[in-house]
Amino acid sequence: MTKDDSNKEIIFSDNTPETNFEPSEKLEFNFLRPKSFSDYIGQNKIIESLSIAVEASRKRDESLDHVLFYGPPGLGKTTLSYIISNQIESNFIHTSGPALEKPADAVGLLSNLSSKDVLFIDEIHRIPKTVEEYLYSAMEDFRVDFITGSGAFAKTINLRLESFTLVGSTTRPGLLSSPLRDRFGLSYHLDYYDENDLKDIILRSSRLLDLKIDENSSIEIAKRSRGTPRIANRLLRRVRDYVEVKNIKKINTKVINDSLEIEGVDNLGLDRLDREYLRIIAANYEGGPVGIDAISASLNEDQATLSDVVEPFLLKIGFIIRTSQGRKITKLAYKHLGI
Ligand SMILES: Nc1ncnc2c1ncn2[C@@H]1O[C@H](COP(=O)(O)OP(=O)(O)O)[C@@H](O)[C@H]1O
Numbered sequence: 001m002t003k004d005d006s007n008k009e010i011i012f013s014d015n016t017p018e019t020n021f022e023p024s025e026k027l028e029f030n031f032l033r034p035k036s037f038s039d040y041i042g043q044n045k046i047i048e049s050l051s052i053a054v055e056a057s058r059k060r061d062e063s064l065d066h067v068l069f070y071g072p073p074g075l076g077k078t079t080l081s082y083i084i085s086n087q088i089e090s091n092f093i094h095t096s097g098p099a100l101e102k103p104a105d106a107v108g109l110l111s112n113l114s115s116k117d118v119l120f121i122d123e124i125h126r127i128p129k130t131v132e133e134y135l136y137s138a139m140e141d142f143r144v145d146f147i148t149g150s151g152a153f154a155k156t157i158n159l160r161l162e163s164f165t166l167v168g169s170t171t172r173p174g175l176l177s178s179p180l181r182d183r184f185g186l187s188y189h190l191d192y193y194d195e196n197d198l199k200d201i202i203l204r205s206s207r208l209l210d211l212k213i214d215e216n217s218s219i220e221i222a223k224r225s226r227g228t229p230r231i232a233n234r235l236l237r238r239v240r241d242y243v244e245v246k247n248i249k250k251i252n253t254k255v256i257n258d259s260l261e262i263e264g265v266d267n268l269g270l271d272r273l274d275r276e277y278l279r280i281i282a283a284n285y286e287g288g289p290v291g292i293d294a295i296s297a298s299l300n301e302d303q304a305t306l307s308d309v310v311e312p313f314l315l316k317i318g319f320i321i322r323t324s325q326g327r328k329i330t331k332l333a334y335k336h337l338g339i
């Protein structure tokens, strides 16, 4: 069903911010990234719903409804968007909210789309308001109206668009305006993966990387992956580097611990920033409650990184709680830190 990749167009319409990519990911766009629904591991409910929607649109020979993916970074939002365009055999046009600076950027992109194309907008919550307004009619009626000239020479131009599919991705669904959110017919929340799915992802990636690893060792890496496929793949690459350099023949738990310790990753998968975050709250704020701006200032770390990357996982494993006065760390976190 999937069109041969060689004649499929992936168009990067901008320099997508590297924050959302592992440096190796763009190069490996066709490598570790699953290409079809059957290749994709986990998130079963989403896959079931999406494949029905895709199949129905194919049968009716219509474009797929607009899709929104939201959830923490590294869980497969970009991958799913790419899979959609593969399954409907359309072009994949990749842009991002911050890259669409001016209405003209958006109008230019929209007017070049062919029928059923997937226009992927990463970090869609960062799209400027003035640009967002053009998306409303584009999404709803496949048309944009814009004004050229000014005063007596002002002229409204109505531009018809092909019936494309907009796929948006965001780590911050709360920042989307409701008119925009309402225009997505399909909306999916990606949640952290369980150990078993991560293990399967690691086994799949090791096959592709031509690395020998058994099920037990895969589980050990899965446990340290913070529920996140991107991290699982990154840790796997670090283990691969380690065994290659040290000329180790068989990967076991000790090898995994030794190699990941160098990376600052502990047995729960927490990295230096996670532990620093917890330590600051424990040491400087008596365990909290403390506001995120204070933590961010003490750590000298961007607030968005803390709230998008660090906190969701610590909340998920019960290491912090959120109260109206701010963040507090729990007994579990104290125990893990050994305080
Ligand atoms: N369900 C999955 N099965 C296998 N690999 C996955 C899966 N989800 C994500 N990945 C891998 O994790 C990496 C990060 O996924 P990506 O789609 O870029 O995350 P996001 O866009 O949510 O930040 C990808 O390179 C891909 O190889």
Ligand SMILES: [Mg+2]
Pocket: 020, 074, 077, 078, 079, 122, 169
């Ligand atoms: Mg992404």
